[in-house]
Amino acid sequence: MVNLFDTNMDPELKNSILEHINRCFDCQKEYHNALEIISMLKPKLQPNAPFLLKQNIMNQLKMENTEMKAQDPKVKKFSPRFKRILLVAAVLAATMVIIPIVNNNTSVFNSTARAANSLIDNSIRATQLVKSMIVKLKVRTLPNDNFSLVGPDYEMVNHSIYKQFGNPHKWRVEKPGRVVVCNGEFQYMHIVGMQEFYKAPSYHNLIEDFELYLEPEKILIKEQYNLKKDGSALTMEVKNGLVYLAVTHKAQGDFTNEYMLNTSIEESHNRREYVFDNDTKLLRGLKIYLIEGEKETLIVNLESIEYNVDIDPTLFALHIPQGQECIDLAAVPKGEVFTNITSKQAAEILCKGLSQKDWLLVAPALINYGPNGELSSDMKEKLGGLTLLQLGEPFKSGQYPGEFVPYEVRLKSGRIVKHNLALRNDNPNKVWLVDGGF
Ligand SMILES: [Zn+2]
Structure with a gap:
């Protein structure tokens, strides 16, 4: 391979x-x-x-x-x-x-960086022997939004991670509004507020940046890269059997347009403070601070991490109520109307369809919002009959693989909504799909 x-x-x-x-x-x-x-x-x-x-x-x-x-x-x-x-x-x-x-x-390579490098190496090796772990985290985010979303103005939200290593790996990541489990073969996601269920093969990424936390060795392989980058400041200190390692990180991605800056950990300037057990070399703590000029905000706090504990196997399954639709994210998108055009043209067709309540027309772009792109009756009620007031020029920002199209619409209710529609076409048929921004 x-x-x-x-x-x-x-x-x-x-x-x-x-x-x-x-x-x-x-x-x-x-x-x-x-x-x-x-x-x-x-x-x-x-x-x-x-x-x-x-x-x-x-x-x-x-x-x-x-x-x-x-x-x-x-x-x-x-x-x-x-x-x-x-x-x-x-x-x-x-x-x-x-x-x-x-x-x-x-x-x-200076001596601190060299010591950090060797600590990370030993920790990566120690992590290989871990059979299971339970991680409790607090993250400044919205309980019912994407896992990657962070921001200095959100409240701290409790997250739990359960991980069973071995063959196959099984895991569960949850916060109050969203649960994702992987039974080794498939992942299932439950969006609690909307009562929506999704299914995808195990290699899809439904938890975005959280994928990294599932395998501490990945965090460390990544840090090891950062070590060699210029501009990454580093400190290391051993105290009471614990090793404290702090790394300062610059936002990753293209920020010619800053729309996505500071919306995820990767896309922010931040400082990460790791704590390792000096004997076992296993990760014990992690704090991530968002840095905006002089201001620092704690956005991730690892509250506890337990290794090699028994985990109730039912946690790796998701109960899907009978008769409940489950959106298959592995289905290859189809929809000629939304191919071979620009993202702005796709947004225009979408708005036209919503304004005329032509649900069949818009369905191919909305497969992430309902089975076969069929919107819920709530969303139909809200978006149907809207009036498009204005579309702006599409832009790219941060690490988002698609484009953002600024729009202004008037809903049937009279409310004016101004936002950026997130559209992406990185699928085999290059169909523009709505990914967020309603
Ligand atoms: Zn094979």
């Missing part, structure tokens, strides 16, 4: 691997995992950056290799989680420019 990421790959071999991936559920999962890791690291990939991480992994591989040679060849076996690290290493090696390895007395 690693060969897929090599640009010089034999196309025939590539096709045969892709064909297999298409048919094999296990490989599909691994492939998506690799793609996800690449996309997670990509914005930070700089040709001269991550050589230490690579070097570490390569050393680890060498070590593992020597150990394996000493064993009976029939019993050599990687743990599934170690295999994943191998995959990451191999993908990095295949996609990155080869950098000459600099020796240890280089001034590129």
